Amino acid sequence: MRQVFSSPRLENVEAVAQLMREAGIEVRISNGRSYKGNRRGAFSYTDAEAPKPAVWVVQSEDQVKAREILRAAGLIDSTRPSDSFTTPTFRFEPQTQVRTSAQKRMFRIKMTLIGGIVLVAGMALVRGINTKPAPALALPPFDGTIGATLPPIARAVFAKEIAAIKMPMLCLAVDGKDASTELIGQLSTPAKPIVPASHCVRVADEERGSYHQHTGREAAFVEVHAFRPSAPDVGQIEFSAYHHRMWASYKTLEVRRIQDTWQVVRVIKHVAT
Incomplete structure (x- = not known):
């Protein structure tokens, strides 16, 4: 059997x-x-x-x-x-079916959670792509009072003016202080190195002139200051380039925000030695 x-x-x-x-x-x-x-x-x-x-x-x-x-x-x-x-x-079979149903239910819950995470991440990514940073606008008062120079205005002025300066090194300042590392990095090139203004020595004597204190190379102090907004997107600013008392340039410039970008639109006054 x-x-x-x-x-x-x-x-x-x-x-x-x-x-x-x-x-x-x-x-x-x-x-x-x-x-x-x-x-x-x-x-x-x-x-x-x-x-x-x-x-x-x-x-x-x-x-x-x-x-x-x-x-x-x-x-x-x-x-x-x-x-x-x-x-x-x-x-x-009933036990197998109960176990399988529980597993399916947990799987659906997991997939729902994963789908929600993916959806939120996707929306955040799309929002980040579609959202442009708000353009920098000048703040009141608009009565000729001097205000802080906006970083995009300083960058626009330097980008336009320093190309014409024939000097081995440039020492940058904004409103009497060293230009930011970010701004210097955007403007500096191997052919025309740029350093913060505090790295240079100002000399009025034309026999010596201003120089970079670490290398001794001739240098020009280049600065923007005295920004006077007349509207949120319009204003005037002072620009100067100084090597010694007989080598200096001073300009009053009009700046304007055009299509979300600050630009130098005209020279109001220019004095040079």
């Missing part, structure tokens, strides 16, 4: 045995009803060591047919022949 099916519940075993008998297969049940004909007590998962009721095929030639019947009934997963039977058991 060969065991082909077992279950903790006697009702399942008897149902399989009846299925086999209807197919003409002789079977026996082990650990079934007691000698008095009563059913076994209710199954308890704490009684894991108790013998389980089982179905046994009596004739060896019926074993293949029995496997086919069990496979067709969904009680085993494979009918591949082997040297010995593995004990078939019921597949608990």
